[in-house]
Amino acid sequence: MIVNSFQISDSLKLIPILKEQTLDYLKNNQERVWADLQDFENRELEDWLNNFEIKDLTKQLLKKGRHRTGFYPFNSELLMIIPVVLESLEEGNLAILIRENTLLTFHKNKITCLESLSFEEETSDTWLFGASTSALLSAIFMDLSLEIMDKVSVLKTAVDLMEDQFEKHPRSLKMTDIIQARTQQLLLESIVFGQGPSIAGLKLVEKSFFKLKDAKDYLNCSQVNLLSAKILLERLENRILDLRSQFQMNNQEDGNRRLNMLSIVSAVFLPTTFLAGFWGMNFENMPMLDAPNGFIIACLLMAIVPIWMLIYFIRKGWFK
Numbered sequence: 001m002i003v004n005s006f007q008i009s010d011s012l013k014l015i016p017i018l019k020e021q022t023l024d025y026l027k028n029n030q031e032r033v034w035a036d037l038q039d040f041e042n043r044e045l046e047d048w049l050n051n052f053e054i055k056d057l058t059k060q061l062l063k064k065g066r067h068r069t070g071f072y073p074f075n076s077e078l079l080m081i082i083p084v085v086l087e088s089l090e091e092g093n094l095a096i097l098i099r100e101n102t103l104l105t106f107h108k109n110k111i112t113c114l115e116s117l118s119f120e121e122e123t124s125d126t127w128l129f130g131a132s133t134s135a136l137l138s139a140i141f142m143d144l145s146l147e148i149m150d151k152v153s154v155l156k157t158a159v160d161l162m163e164d165q166f167e168k169h170p171r172s173l174k175m176t177d178i179i180q181a182r183t184q185q186l187l188l189e190s191i192v193f194g195q196g197p198s199i200a201g202l203k204l205v206e207k208s209f210f211k212l213k214d215a216k217d218y219l220n221c222s223q224v225n226l227l228s229a230k231i232l233l234e235r236l237e238n239r240i241l242d243l244r245s246q247f248q249m250n251n252q253e254d255g256n257r258r259l260n261m262l263s264i265v266s267a268v269f270l271p272t273t274f275l276a277g278f279w280g281m282n283f284e285n286m287p288m289l290d291a292p293n294g295f296i297i298a299c300l301l302m303a304i305v306p307i308w309m310l311i312y313f314i315r316k317g318w319f320k
Contacts, residue, residue: 001040001048008032008136012125014117023051026102034103034136036114045106052104058097062106066095069194071201076100078210080201083194084144085151087112091187096137100209103133105140113143130214138215138222141199145225148191152229152236155184159239166243170250178244185240189233192226199223264313271305 005017007025017025017033025033037048042063049059058079061072072079077099086092087110094114095106105114117124117139129135158181166173199222205212279286279298291297 001044002038004036004038006034008034008128008131008133010131012128012131014124026052026104029101032101032131032133034105034133036105036107038107038110040106040108054097062095062097066093066106069093069198071198073201073205073207076209078205078207080198082144082198083191084111085147085188085191086110089151089184089187091191096140098133098137098210101133103136113147114140117143129217130211132211132214134211135214135218137202138218141195141202141222142218142225144195145222145229148188148195148229149225151184151188152232155181155188156232156236159236159243163239163243166246166250170247171254173247175244175247178240178247182237182240182244185233185236188229189237192230192233196223196226196230199226260318264318268306268309268313271309272302275302275305 003019003022005019005022005025006014007017009015014034022033022035025031026035037045040048046059046063049062054062055074055077058072058074058077061070061079061081066081068081069083070079070081077097079095079097081093081095083091084094084107092107092109092111094111097104097106107114117136127139129138162173162177162181199219202210202215203212203219203223275298
């Protein structure tokens with residue numbers, strides 16, 4: 001299990017805490033502490049929760065409900081589980097527990113924005129609105145929303161390139177690229193819809209351990225970012241679906257074109273096949289069977305007829 005812990009000083013600095021001292025700091029309710037737990041086994045998590053004296057209901061939600069989103073405002077603590085974008089561009093869950101002067105985050109996989117915040121202890125006074133865990137929590141939501149905006153922007157660039165590629169070289173575009181873009185769009189849309197209610201819920205919380213005045217500005221910004229991402233994702237969804245429809249229509253046209261070509265080739269050689277079959281019948285009194293130049297005449301006839309039909313089809317534009 002990886003444990004990264006920080007103390008929030010009065011000067012708005014994030015001061016690293018040794019792993020061995022984390023529980024002592026957490027139990028001392030006078031210290032403002034953020035502890036981030038990552039890559040833990042179930043047994044490790046249970047021992048850690050027992051040492052920190054987590055309530056049974058909260059413990060059960062963390063252990064069994066960590067794979068579904070939720071918002072749980074209790075009397076002395078607040079628990080929320082939100083979807084996040086993992087480094088592998090997959091969806092994961094982040095569990096957040098906030099108490100008086102205590103912020104705990106739990107996640108199985110690496111979350112980039114949490115690491116970026118933990119690396120900014122020297123400059124944290126420039127983005128922390130207050131020396132409180134609620135201010136830090138709002139900063140986490142702000143970074144999560146900015147990360148989603150970045151991912152949506154990358155997806156938009158990819159869709160722009162695919163549309164340009166399809167317009168210039170339709171056959172160079174692959175269906176797998178469109179499916180991948182659609183998968184990413186659905187993933188980001190799911191995360192946007194999952195984080196939105198938690199932010200709205202935080203803005204309505206009236207608890208002594210959650211100082212809304214330290215978190216309100218960032219929560220408002222996060223909400224606006226998610227709304228912008230939602231609108232852009234809806235537009236990208238329409239563009240991706242249109243691109244997929246055009247791709248399928250183009251493939252269908254290519255198939256029809258090939259089938260049309262095969263039909264023309266079959267029609268061109270049909271008279272030759274008929275003549276070959278006609279003169280191949282074993283009757284004694286066949287026309288031109290005894291003619292001196294019968295073979296040459298038959299070959300010329302079988303060549304002239306398809307050539308004439310080919311010229312006719314070309315003039316009619318059947319090969320365009």
